[in-house]
Amino acid sequence: MAETKIPYKIYLEEDEMPKSWYNLRADMKNKPEPLVNPGTGKPLSKEELIPIFCEELVDQELDDTTPMIPIPDEIRDFYKMYRPSPLVRAYCLEKKLGTPAKIYYKFEGNNTSGSHKLNSAIAQAYYAKKQGLKGVTTETGAGQWGTALSMACSYFDLDCKVYMVKVSYEQKPFRREVMRTYGASVVPSPSETTEVGKKILAEHPGTTGSLGCAISEAVETATKNEGYRYVLGSVLNQVLLHQSVIGLEAKTALDKYDIHPDIIIGCSGGGSNLGGLIAPFMGEKLRGEADYRIIAVEPASCPSFTRGTFAYDFCDTGMICPLAKMYTLGSSFIPSANHAGGLRFHGMSTTLSQLYHDGFMEAVSVEQTSVFEAAEQFARSEGILPAPESSHAIRVAIDEAMKCKETGEEKTIVFGLSGTGYFDLVAYQKYNDGQMSDEIPTDEDIAASIAKLPKIN
């Protein structure tokens, strides 16, 4: 029987776009541990969370039983401008590698923000607007989240204040201008505009900042300004929920051609694109309906899963945010200036942390020079200039495909291409000039920040 030819791009129709998000937690027997109030050591109640976060988002955050949560029409209408996103068969990369493996990637870079982050930004902006707020505050690392949120806020006419990790603010001035064009105000973090920023600057003069610092500043600003709430682009359960559109679409596309993946790979900073991509597949795995190898890829410079500890920790450097039980390097860990800014977070989604802890997924860490080698190979064969973050997933997809070349196995590999790298050209320049280095924390570095974990377990 002739095999159906799989097209280069599997596109879905507009009406095949998911009508509900899938809440993976509903199918988990061991639920992720709740966020805890650092003062009392008790799980945070809705009442404690609503001064910080939008109310409906708090409901989504705390809901670990409802499997399908309808996507409001206003959000679906926005999604229609850039979704469904294509699932691409990487025929050209396969040929270049000479592998019998079949490689697919779900491409989330087809919008101005250049990444998957818009999927959650638009949802969060919608709920903020619905609640009648004036605006939102947030942090951004590499700048993709800030850009996505600026786009979403301008669509719903909300004010948007972005604290941008200083190293990115300096390396990526054009990102900043995109955000300002959409009407956001952008402040390099740590800054003198907040109490926590001043404190961090006093303790670490000259620091290039981290996501953890920027989160502290954004939360402080939200709680001190009437009509503002804080929104976060990753890590939280609500963000993984919104990102499930990635996996739901990928699954629909694969099912259309009766394709069963063996391995699913994604890069993992706070875990949202990976959590979104794997959601329906992990659901099947948890329900015992199918099995997949699921691999999280993280930078060797910030190895939360592979070298971190599963414990309650602060989500921010300033230690003002709730505690989350997650794989963490310690909230005082400040990673070296890796070019994958979006992966420089000390912790990890509580949902993915629990799944990893329970053995439902694997994790590997990779060094940035080998990541850029993979990025270059991908760009030269598939044409898309990948984000450094996404290139972590490319690295491991290529590694797995090369293993298939050795063994002759025709495995099907799906990976998440979470975004494009047009704003990462300083990093590409370093790589092209042969000036990229790999900075890996020592065991002592990690032990020092782990020793400062809060004592709640």
Ligand SMILES: *Cc1c(COP(=O)(O)O)cnc(C)c1O
């Ligand atoms: C932010 C970002 C990531 C990392 O964040 P997750 O929440 O782990 O997905 C990965 N890729 C791109 C392109 C990003 O912008």
